[in-house]
Amino acid sequence: MRDTLLSEHLLAWYDRHARDLPWRVGPADRAAGIRPDPYRVWLSEIMLQQTTVAAVRSYFHAFTTRWPNVAALAAAEDADVMAAWAGLGYYARARNLLKCARQVVTEHGGRFPETREALLTLPGIGPYTASAIAAIAFDEPATVVDGNVERVMARLHDVQTPLPTAKKELTALAERHTPNERPGDYAQAVMDLGATICTPKSPACGICPLREDCDARRAGHAAELPRKLPKKPKPTRHGIAYIARRDDGAWLLETRPDKGLLGGMLGWPTTDWSDDPAPAPPLPADWQTLDAEARHTFTHFHLRLAVQIATVPATSAPDRGQFHPANSFRPADLPTVMRKAFDLAAATLRDL
DNA sequence: TAAACGTGGCC
DNA sequence: TGGCCAAGTTT
Numbered sequence: 001m002r003d004t005l006l007s008e009h010l011l012a013w014y015d016r017h018a019r020d021l022p023w024r025v026g027p028a029d030r031a032a033g034i035r036p037d038p039y040r041v042w043l044s045e046i047m048l049q050q051t052t053v054a055a056v057r058s059y060f061h062a063f064t065t066r067w068p069n070v071a072a073l074a075a076a077e078d079a080d081v082m083a084a085w086a087g088l089g090y091y092a093r094a095r096n097l098l099k100c101a102r103q104v105v106t107e108h109g110g111r112f113p114e115t116r117e118a119l120l121t122l123p124g125i126g127p128y129t130a131s132a133i134a135a136i137a138f139d140e141p142a143t144v145v146d147g148n149v150e151r152v153m154a155r156l157h158d159v160q161t162p163l164p165t166a167k168k169e170l171t172a173l174a175e176r177h178t179p180n181e182r183p184g185d186y187a188q189a190v191m192d193l194g195a196t197i198c199t200p201k202s203p204a205c206g207i208c209p210l211r212e213d214c215d216a217r218r219a220g221h222a223a224e225l226p227r228k229l230p231k232k233p234k235p236t237r238h239g240i241a242y243i244a245r246r247d248d249g250a251w252l253l254e255t256r257p258d259k260g261l262l263g264g265m266l267g268w269p270t271t272d273w274s275d276d277p278a279p280a281p282p283l284p285a286d287w288q289t290l291d292a293e294a295r296h297t298f299t300h301f302h303l304r305l306a307v308q309i310a311t312v313p314a315t316s317a318p319d320r321g322q323f324h325p326a327n328s329f330r331p332a333d334l335p336t337v338m339r340k341a342f343d344l345a346a347a348t349l350r351d352l
Numbered sequence: 353t354a355a356a357c358g359t360g361g362c363c
Numbered sequence: 364t365g366g367c368c369a370a371g372t373t374t
Contacts, residue, residue: 048370055360055369089358092373126372146370164353191370200368201363231367232355261357297365299357336359 006213007179007186013209014189017196021053022060024188036184038112038137039070042100045129046093053195059088071110074101079255082264083333091335095264096124114138136184143175144187148194153177154226155198158215162227170226198222236302239273241294241341242281243309245349246316251329252282254321261298267338269321273303283318285310290348294340303337309345 020026023044025036043063047056062084067073073081078098085094100123104112112119116134119125125133131142150163153173159166179186197204205217216222244252258264271277281287287308294305316323331342 045370050358050369050371052360052369087359089360090371092357093371096372124372128371132370144370147368148370188370195370234366263357297359299359300355 004179006177006210009209009213010189010193011179011182011185014185014192017192018185018188019053019192019196022057022064035139036137038114038133040064041133041137042070042112042125042129043097045132046097046124047088049093049129050090051088055088059085070101070104070112073098074105078264079266083266083330086265086333087336087339089336091263091265093124095258099123100125112137114140116140116142132187135187139184141178141180141183143171143178144190145171145174146191148191148198149174151200151226152190152194152198152210155203155216155222156210156214158219159225160227162229164229166226232300234297234301236304237273237275238304238306239277240271240279240306240308241268241338242270242287243268243307243341243345244283244285244312244316244318245309246312246314246323248314249326250323251326252312252318252321253324253329254282262335262337265335265338266333267335268341269318270305273301273305281308282320283312283316285312285316290344292344294337294344296337296340298337305337305341307341307344309348 023040116130119130131144134140134142150170153170197208216225269282271280287310290307296303331339
């Protein structure tokens with residue numbers, strides 16, 4: 001049994017309040033039968049994983065301008081794609097993005113598969129993203145369950161079970177509400193509702209299109225849901241970044257291994273990040289320790305990164321990494337923690 | 353199942 | 364300042 005009335009309320013609200021986003025097809029085009037481009041839907045959904053719309057906008061524009069379709073992206077250099085992703089975080093997404101694009105070209109003739117089941121086999125596409133692409137691009141009534149949907153369902157049905165235990169229960173509730181008509185618009189409607197009305201902290205229940213249906217609002221504790229299990233505290237780790245500038249202006253950088261933290265990204269050679277790391281300079285030099293350190297918080301630990309700088313002669317042969325000429329080095333190509341270290345070094349070098 | 357995996361904005 | 368939070372996936 002489907003809750004038809006609720007999905008119709010939500011779709012009516014969406015028709016009036018849908019946000020105009022670059023990867024969406026506007027109401028007029030949609031009425032004219034124009035479908036969203038699966039490539040743009042896919043790219044936006046990967047970028048939006050655990051990431052806000054505000055952070056994604058400029059990256060989406062840059063990617064679609066430079067690589068307008070999946071074949072173009074599949075043909076790109078790994079380093080160019082990683083550099084273009086720099087700053088957006090969760091870099092495994094960028095590595096899987098390329099893998100997926102190439103797989104779509106080599107195994108699917110350059111067209112995205114059109115079912116949730118087939119989409120699930122592609123790298124970087126999990127249960128959420130497969131449903132989102134299937135519903136939005138291909139009109140399959142797949143149920144989309146992201147953080148927004150979990151929150152809306154927990155409140156609508158006053159689910160007291162904490163996450164992540166409640167996940168299955170919330171998914172079942174979401175399935176019950178998914179309509180066969182306009183499933184893509186419905187999916188985006190729930191997520192828009194969660195992003196703009198049914199927000200985590202202070203939900204705007206007074207203007208919510210579902211306020212008459214919401215059990216938690218009736219009980220007066222919508223803002224307390226969904227409940228969550230307590231999180232583990234983040235430890236603090238320490239490290240040293242080595243920033244070497246050759247006297248012709250080239251910078252010593254290394255491409256990090258594909259696996260693990262910041263995998264595949266360009267960065268300064270560093271020690272390991274631990275309680276008390278052993279010094280590990282990439283070449284012998286007169287290393288100067290900066291007064292300030294770069295502070296950065298990752299998903300599961302805080303990092304305090306000391307920065308050492310050195311100017312080295314043109315004959316230098318580093319143990320690891322390679323020199324990048326000054327004219328081809330852009331700080332924006334670095335992940336944020338590495339850019340923070342560079343900013344400290346650049347400020348010091350300016351003052352010398 | 354739980355841990356790994358980024359970053360920026362907000363309060 | 365520091366914890367919480369955001370359109371999750373992989374191992």
